[in-house]
Amino acid sequence: MRDVEAAANSFVVCAGRVITSSWRGEWDIADGIIVVRDGRIEAVGSADDVDVPLGLPVYHYPDATVMPGMVAACSNVVGQRSGDESIGAGYSALDAFNVYGDYRGILAGGVTTVHIDPGWYRLVSGQGAVVKLGGEPGSRVLQSPSDMTFNLGPRAYLPPDIVEEVYPSSGAEPIEPGVPQRPDSRIGQYLALREALDSSVIGTGEFNVHLRDLSAWWQAGGTARVQVNDAADIAGAIQFFSSNLMGSPVSRSRSNSNGVKPYLVGCREIGDVLDLVSDANMGFVYTLPSPLGQPGGNLGNNPEARDADITVLSGLFEAADEGRVSLSTGSGASPSGLRLAAATALRAGLTERQIVNAITSVPARQLGLGGRVGTIAPGADADFVVLSGAPLSIETHVLKTFVNGVEAYSIDQDDEWGEALVVRAGTIWLGPNNWLHDGAVLIEDGKIVSVGQRVPTPPNARVIDAGPDAFVTPGLIDAYGHLGLAGDQSAIPPNLPLERLVGYPDVSAGRVARSGVTTVLTGPYRFDNNGSRIAAIKTWGGSREARVVNGTAAIAFDVRGGNPRSLANRIKQRLEAGKKYVEKWKKYEEELKEWEKKKAEGKLEGDAKPKTEEIxxxxxxxxxxxxxxxxxxxxxxxxxxxxxxxxxxxxxxxxxxxxxxxxxxxxxxxxxxxxxxxxxxxxxxxxxxxxxxxxxxxxxxxxxxxxxxxxxxxxxxxxxxxxxxxxxxxxxxxxRKRRTTGKDGRPLPPKVDESLEPIRALLNKQIPALVAVSSADEIDALLKLISEYELGVVLLGAEGARDRTDLLKEKQVGVVLPTRVLRQDDWEWYHQGDDLSRRGIPVAFQSNAEDGARTLPEMALYAVSRGMSPESALAAFSVDAARMFKLDDRIGSIAPGREGDLVIFSGYPFEAQTVVERVIVGGKEIQP
Amino acid sequence: MVPHTLVIDTIRFGSPDWERLARGGVTTVFASPDSAAVIGPRGAILHTAGPWAGRIVSEASDVKATIGTDTYSQGGGNNSPYRNYVTNRTRRPNSRMGVAWVFRKAMYDTLRYREGHELEGTDVPDAPAMEVLSEVFAGQIPLRIQARQQLDIATALRVSEEFGLPFTLLEATEAYRCLDELKAANVPVIFGPIYTDPSGLRQRSSETRESRLGTITELLDAGIDTALSAQDLREEDGLIRQAMYAVRAGVEAETALRLVTEVPARMLGLGDRLGTVETGKQADLVVWSGEPLEATSKPLVVMIKGSVVVDERAEG
Amino acid sequence: MLTTLMSLGRRLIEIRRFVVLSMFFRHVRVLPLLGAALSDGSRGMRFRVRSTVGSMVAAVMAVGFVSFMPTGFAQQPESAASGPPPAKVALTGGRIIPVVGPEIATGTIVVEHGRITAVGPTDEVKIPYDAMEVDVSGKVVMPGMIDPQSWRGLDVSNENLPVAPFLDVYDAIDPSRLYFEDALRDGVLAIHVIQADNCVIGGLSRVVKPIGLTPDEMTIAAQNGIKMSITPKRGFDRMRQLTTLRETFAELDWYLEQLAEQKYEESLEEKEKKIDVGPAEARERGKDLIKDEDYDDKHANLMRLRRGDFGAWIFCGAAMDVQPGITLATDEGFLDNAVFILGAEAHKAVTQLKAAGRPVLLPGNLYYRERDQLTGELKEVFIPSEIHDAGLMFALQPNPGGSLAEAYLNYQAAMCVRNGIPRQTALEAITINPATMMGVGDELGSIEPGKIANLVVMSGDPFDFESWVELCYIDGILAYDRARDYRLEKQLELEATRAEQAKAEEDATKGKPDDDDGDDSAEEGDEATSEGASAEGSSEEGDGDGDGDGSGESGDTGGGDQ
Structure with a gap:
């Protein structure tokens, strides 16, 4: 790689989808690359076509859609002007634009460029401008003045009288009464316009800055922005501004104007005058009804009043060429809702392409900035939006907004919601015989929050749309492995919690995790005579806390290869010791309960001195x-x-x-x-x-x-x-005196004995015993012991299980299949998994290895190839394994409240061509 | 009448004011209730920075009472009931007499309560409030009374004498008018802030017009036990600036420094832990860029319990 | 409260009446007193001090109209007309902060006829034989501080006209304002009285000293600058504000053309010729025919502004106002005389300000605090640091609405030092910089030979808040003496009493029973006591009232504020 120091606004973006909004070139690019240099786009194209220049940082948004920064042809970024003049051509909206302003609220909606107008009251409200909402203050103004704003309709009517401040006012020259202004009516507006144009060209004998500016605009043949809503005004505006009726004969004859270029804004009732649209050589900005999330105003008793009818858009788009109609929020509304408001135009039957263009490249062209903003094309400003999904989907959110190649908004700036991830896929396997087609899973803060056909999509959520072929299962469980032991072959005593082995995931954990195995029941290679702990550990996670599902998920014994009875007795010894220990705790708990009851009743003995007992x-x-x-x-x-x-x-x-x-x-x-x-x-x-x-x-x-x-x-x-x-x-x-009660008579807990703690959990039925057995005799001896103590047990290996299936089924004992899974019985080869699951005994797979667990999914394939039912195989990897170790409330299935561990297969898992595409552990995707 | 409530319940540890106080060299604060209640909640003593758990020095410290117009003029002001028009503003007191009466009634109620009488009537205070006031009577909880004007200070002195209640006088804007009385009653004073033109809250109060720059000097000269406080003022009027103003008013620099360190520590009952640099005391220290009371100095390093909480030394 | 207000109001009316009366009588009664004032520079102070509101009644009863001079009686009344003050003073033994050049540890300043003639170490400077020597050893002498903009000398801060370049603060300066007395007490010896920011184009300003009976007497420089605001006036928005500004100058151009055409026509008429050219040519030819007196009042001052006769003080309340202000000043050709007055947030446009390279006047509150709209994080900026880092010349102004200390210019400068600005820069920001901005940099703002002798003697370093202004010399004449400041004494009652006791003891030991000063002080002490009893509290009400005028754009009269 070349050693080039890249400027901050030079980088490369790789995105899952790039919408260019471009007129030439490709419009929609899958796996697109955008090369940004010095704040401008240098190249754009699919990954195959564009070479990634060396030395530039590369940002990957594999699940995101990148579209051009939106262009709002109408905005409320500056307010109304306060001057009273009906002809206020001298007012400039730019004066009121704060170039130092913080517009992240609008950038959060993906809008990077807006038109600002001096208001919608008065006939000529003044000069508009086009500005960017981010970037260096000095570079924010794109065009000023961009146009002259006309307002036709009731908003222009009845302007107040103008009071000129006269100097010096005296008895001889009193302050004059106000001068009345036009227009008062629809017809009056055109009269007032002609008057103004005439006097701007001819002059009135008095200085008037507004007429001066109107004249300058007229002579230069500037753009006219006509804000109209009523059908009659639209028709009038089209005729007045598009034909040579513009201006009176006087002004036309004395001007050298090349003719003004008009475009209409508002157009609420344009559906009534569509026949005029096709002939009119002008652009249209249709202002959408109030954006989502805002209640509509009351219409009152006026039978004429009606809501904007968005379905007129189909007619409008038909009547005018595609490139002439843009969509915008109303001038009284924040443009931050532009994308969602525009999305509702889908109801009118418009296509995604039409709508996206109508909020990006079309308004840019209408505002005279085509090719610079509103498109992702070589030479254009690097203004673009990173979206979590399809641009017009309601559930899509803006992740980042770039202006001039600089990140101007990022959703991470607001950490209110924590981390969230939405996974969508064609098939989601929730549990045995419970498939969800075309569904989605929402994971927040590492836990599954919602599962269903549709799930809420928080604004900051990362969205993985795995596609219709994808098959999502719960994270796979390795029922017995050694991940993290790093080759330690010793028998680990029961007082050592294995979770201490866990830290930040290492290389081998990563290997296992990427294979789809998200949880490993890690235990030592050999079990201590007094039992060893088994820990349920996730293969990925940022901290020990995040990785440990249960530090003591089971206590493991080995009763293989000896006199079954004596081996079972050894376990019995431990259990007896454990029983005493449990008794002590029980006693303490009862005492504590009693004490608390007494305390609650206020019946504690007066001076509750610490009690001691003589030993x-x-x-x-x-x-x-x-x-x-x-x-x-x-x-x-x-x-x-x-x-x-x-x-x-x-x-x-x-x-x-x-x-x-x-x-x-x-x-x-x-x-x-x-x-x-x-x-x-x-x-x-x-x-x-x-x-x-x-x-x-x-x-x-x-x-x-x-x-x-x-x-x-x-x-x-x-x-x-x-x-x-x-x-x-x-x-x-x-x-020797032992204190048995605390200061206020509260009973003291017994001393914790780490080596007996797992036994206590076992006796309290919180965890099972994992017992390595092989022969049927061993199983017998073990089960006898187990039923004596009424314990949960999981058999490890259990090669002889076939002979005791009834017993196992009766006792609901699960089996962790041996690594050598094929057995021969009466010269007949059979697959133990298939065999046991067929007989209704839950089974699970083990790797008996560290990063060897990465091949575990292959074992399922083999099992299915040997006749095991696919449902059982999946269950063996997930819900059954979890249930055996009493972890089914945490892992092993996809349901609200479970850990956010998912595996995304490229297709049905038991097809040869299917691979594990992505793995999510605790709501975080493991990077390949 | 809410002495059983605690200010600590309302403290926002995330408030930037804490950092600002710490940056101004203030390490310990008596977080006081405002002056809206006649007998207000109990304040808390807190450190301004450091781990949140370790910040609280005392969760429930002095009870703060207020004698003056603030109790009925702050906010919308209290009204008497008008026909059926009763709002949350319809309550006592709405005059100075009323304030004194509410104060006295609380004291009488407490005395009766302590003697075991049943309190009767419609306007009976809560038992927890009585418990707290009983402890105030027993001298277990200190009482501080905010009074600004001469007549309010006089009322405070009178009431305390009636009930034999020791207290600390707060703010005492017009203390210069009743030095002898204060001296005779042997009342400690937490004076401040010093100003000539009131700002902020005080601008709206009619009680603060008669403020004088020299009052602090007079209090000290009269031999009255005085500490200095910036009260609710921040920024340029902060605590160290108050000491600076005191110096301008003629107080010796060393004495002025004591007024914001040793004396308040003693008044808060923390004299054995805070307030001076001595072996064995808590290491709450401020390193200043120059003489602490100079206008051009600022804290460079602030340390609470020996750990640095502010470090503004320029890099390099 | 109401009664005190009423009595206060009555007193204010009385003051104004007496000012008028005393102005009437001054030629008759003042001149004999001048001898006394000259023989002892501090002598006049007793009269000035008595003029405080609280002592007014007693003073009038005791002395009559003449003694009731509102401010600075020591100032020779007719200074503008009757030549320089005939006095030579030498301040010896003090530490001198000349602002330009290094400090002098022990130095002497010689003042002759109101101007500084020599500065230097005590052993190097020769004191004229007839100069009155004042020993200021142990004290610090610095140039008089300068308040770079204030409308507190005016009765109302603004006329209700958006464009009013024909106004002049000259017509509104009220010498009886207590503000001037406060300024003197704080060592502010020159004040730029200018309209407030609630305007589009305001009237002409004036640089005054805080003593004098009439605006004329107070004047240091007349018609000094013009106020212009980019930030909208009340009731305006930015579009209207800027359109009005543009319109004003466009109208001026139009007016000039009309005037030129008219002048050309007139010139032809004189020659009894007929119009021989088109209007454009006529305008071109008529341009040179326009004389100064031809401009009407409405346009004259704008023409003078373009010509550079005085500066434009352009208020930019927000950062977005800065660039339009610079553009306007550049377009209309007065950028070289522009001073930018920054509002709280305007320092964000420091890049633009730096490009313009003009001096700036900082807001009273030197800290700018802003909360991030998304994260709620509070950011604090010390404005002078930003401006200083950009290398711009800046001046400070007091912040009477802020803390007690911020009302003092020297504390504002000390705050700058605290935040890392060099001491010299901070000193300049309250002395020579504002003087330069007002165009009187060669007259005021430093202690150099040739400059006007406006000197402040402080008890210690100006950046020590415990330092007091001890003496003020304006035009080389003692204008303020803390020992005679009875209002301050009241504020610091005890200290004053102590000082008096000490003085009495001193006098007793010296054994000079006939000493005039001793008598005076005793007498005045009595008066102070009696007034303390009779007019309790009202003086401070008056104080608050005086300050109330300065509350930004309020534009209210003092009384209406309450």
Missing amino acids: VEETAKEDPITGRWSMRIFGGPMPNEEEGEIALKLTGSSIEGRVTEPYVPIEHKIIGTLDGTHITGTIEVDTGGMGTPTWEAELQGEDFMSGTAGIEGLATVNFEATRTSKEAVEFKVSK
Whole structure:
């Protein structure tokens, strides 16, 4: 790439659709490119035709439509003039235009150029001008004066008397009474006009700036802007201004005018005089009824009064050539609503092209600026609008407005609505047997807000219109993978929350995400004997919070390859320990409830002092712990093996002791609980906020234990210890008193035991157990245990499931299919997914890999090729998988309240040619 | 009569006024209620910048009472009922006498309430209001009374004497006319703002015509415990400028500085934390580009609780 | 309130009557007093001070008409006619801020016949033997500050005529305005009295000093500038405003043509010839025949404006007014004499202003605040910084509607220094710059030999808000002495009392019982007390009234404001 420093107003725009409004060249370009240099358009065309110059920044709007900045031939940007003169040709609208003004309110409507007029009262209200609403103050005025504004009809009638200030006024020369002015009637307007033109040419003997300016305009053959609405005035105006009736014989003979160029503005009743239109050599600006969102005025009792009838436009467009009619909002209305008001002209049967031209290139030409504004063509000013969708769709919004190649408005400036995304597609798969054709999904702040044939489109929403062929499904779920483990093969203990592994998505997460898999149930490769946590993690997202669906979505055990009964017993041990723990919490919760009830009733005991309970200290006669242990520490981050000493004492099931650091005689308190042969506990060292070190050991035989110690997520070391003495060791232990209530008698919660927390969730039926099983025996043993505790369970692998289908169906147990999905039974090959789903057992797919999950969608194809029903395959990827892990209220289907995770397939997902086109996670599209 | 309401409920932390105060070197503010109620809500003490959670020093501080015309002239003014024409403007008080009566009635009600009597009648104040006023009587909640004109200051002194209520006098525009009385009553004064031509709210009030530049000097010379406040004024009339005006009126620069630091901190009961640069005190500091009271100086760095909240040092 | 208003009104009427009377009597009664005024420059002050509204009645009772001179009695009444003031004064020992050139730490200024003749370090300047030496050591001497535009000297700020170049503030300056006394107290020794902005083309302005009995006496420079407003007058919109401006000058051209034709015809008639050429040729030939007196009143001043006889003070209230103003001034040929008066937002057009390269007068409120219409974000701009960065010459004006301090010009300048503008620039913006803009830059605005001796002696640095204006010299004559400022004393009652005590003690120790000053001060002290009791509060009502006139485009009379 060339090293060119590009000016701010030089860049390239790539857009999904470019409407040029151009008379020559292409009008509508798909995948268009606009090259902007120094605020002007250098080139425009489709991506194939235009070379993107090097060194210029490129802005991509793949879903947007770019159209020229709209041109409002009528506006209320400057107000009415206050001068009383009926012939006020000297007034200039430009005087009242604030070039420093902030017109973002109008730019937000996509209008970049407006005509300003000096008002619609009085016969000649003055000189108009054409201005831009953005850009440098010095460059905003495009043309001034652009025309002379005439107003025919009731608004011109009955002007007030003119009072000239006379100097010096005295008794001899009093201030004169006001001079009456014309016109009072329809016929009077033409008389007044002729009079004015005559006297402007001949002179009146007195100086009058208005007649001077009228004369100058007339002699130069300027443009006449005639604002008319009534049919009679339209007819009169056409005749007066288009034929040689203009001016009286006097003025015609004495002027060297080339003839003025008129155009009519307003034209509400033009439907009545269409036959005059076709012959008249003039332009028409039809002012649309009040823009959307404004209530109409009362019509009152006048039977003549009627609303503007937009259907006359079909006749008008027929009568006049296409290039002669433009559309505009009324001069009393803000032009910000121009696009929507013009869109209603679709009712009159006009085409999109006709209407878009009528608010861009046609008015530009009428105002004498054709080729410069109102079109996207080489040489034109880089004024254009980035729209979220089709230009005349009600749901489309202006995203950005550029003036002279500089962003003059951007919807991001207003963050009131947060982020929003609308996805439209031919087919949306909401859940099993629930297809939505030609529908849309609105996602706001990462959550699906609305689903249906039509959804609201907030102004700032990004719109993805995937097209009629597209097929949208919920984000796919990998029911067991290892995304984020980065090759860590160890069995991760249950006290370690896996969500800590999650951060900003890395390369492999991106790979998986782009494949359509949006959620992975991440677990370790091997499960700890005491179970390991499984975390539901999204493959994409800006932060850990956004990515973690549930940090503990399941607790996983492995009961494969051993005596099924003993393995099940091991789980049982954990469950028993967990049960006690749950009991403690239950007790606490009940106490708390009671306390709160009491508090609410105001029956708290007077001085609710903290309560304590004495802990009875029982020393076991012969215990496997008490005594001194010599310790060896190794592994982990330790460069060398080191030795140390521990002194421990067992009281009930709780262990207390001191550990002496190697080399330095510093003792740390160490506590733990003995559970069977398993010890878990903490070491009380001040680590400066890094976390509390924990230790974990397994008694192996007499007087020997081995285990790990360390800080969660930071570092872990291994240790082994051998008991050297069985004497009870006395410490300086203060009398153990545990506070059971807080300051005001509020019960205190029990200590959180991270390793038992998942078990608690399991016992509380918040999460299932994910159990790796293979044989039917294992399934039997497991299910027996499960029914004893009434737990939820998901089988992982479960190669022997076919033999226990009835049992599984009865217990509503889901199965995560093994990676080797084809099984042989009686020399007959069958696909497990097909087999189980056919028998009514929910299944899910697993990758058992990190970024290997990217090929997961292919597995569905294979399953369908092997006879699995497409609905079941999709369900296995989404709603069934989510339900197994009790995540179906968050992910797995497309419904309001669910996470905004969508996959857009180019077509029906189970066609060979279909690919994943786009993936949306949490309302954000993953960039390819 | 609304002493049980709190100003803190109406505070808009997003208001640009906070930033402006901070930029002017003000680190702590007593956010006071306006003067529309005879016995108004309780003010709050806040820091002007820093994390929102840490800004609140006191959620419910002094009760602010007002004696003067503001209580019935601000807004549309209070009216007496006219036939069936009753609006929200139809209420007491609508005269100075009425103001004093509302004040007194509140005090009597509180006394009765404290003695355990049942309050009867149609015009019975809310119990929470009574609770707050009881605490005011008990000296647990400080009371401040805004009075500008001489006669209002006199009323405030008289009423407080009647009920044995200690209070802090606020604004005290015409304090120069009753120095002896103030001295005798040993009333602390939060004086200010200093002006000769009233602006803003005060322009509309008839109470402020007699303002004098030298009043602050007289208060100090009389030995009255005085702090200086800009009240609702901002910008060029802000707090440090008030001190500057005081210097123009003849106050020693050092004393003037005390009037906007040490003294108000003490009056707010925060003398042990704020108001001076001393070891152990909260690090609310302002680094000025020159002498703080010079017209050409401005705060360069403002620090609240030791963290920099304003840094206007020029780059490079 | 009502009664004080009424009494105030009565007093105002009385003042005006007495002014007229005193003007009538001045030739009879004033001249004998001049001797006293000259022998001691400060002597006249007692009379001036007594003229305050509060002391009026007592003063009239005690002294009679003559002592009731509204302002600046020390000024020689007939200065315009009877030559320079016959006095030589030397201010010695003070720190001198000459504005042009470096400051002098300890210097002497010699004033002869109202003009500065020498400035320099004390040891270098020779003091004439007959000069009255005034020791100002420890004090700071600076040129008199200049208020670059004020209509507070007028009874009504505008005539109700859109185009009125034939008006002159000369006819409306009210020397009895308390505003002039306040100006003196604040060290403002020259005031550009000009119409307010509620006009299309206003009348002629005048540079005055805040002392004198008549506009003539007060005048420093007459017919100094003309007010023009691009921002619409009340009831006008911008289209009408600008059309009216264009029309005025187009009509002037038309008038000139007619006049030229007429003059040519007249010249032919004189020669008894018949018209021999067409109208266009006649106009061309008649052009040179027009003499100044041929213009009618309506057009004369516009012609003089085009000719550059005086400057145009063009008010641009908004940024969008600036370019039309520059265009108009360029088209009509008076850009070189134009000063642009900026409104709150007009600094946004700084690019255009810079291109025009003309000096600008900044609004009283130096901060511009704007809220973004979409985000609600508040943006603050310090206007002088924008203008200074563009390299434009600018002047400051006081902001009486703002804070207490903003009413002082020197504080406005101090505010500039606070916001990063060099001290020298800020000083110039209240002295030499406005003088240059008014075309009196070679007479006023700095302490240089040859300039008019308008000097302010301050107790400290002008940018210290604790500094007070101690003495003011106008035309080399003492016009203000803080020690005799009884109205200020009232504001600062205690301090004044202290000063008096100190003085009394001093006098006692010096043991000069016969000292005139001592007697005077005692006497005046009594009066001050009595008036304090009798006219409580009314003086400040009067003050407010004086300021009320200046409330922008209100155009109300002082009384009507209340």
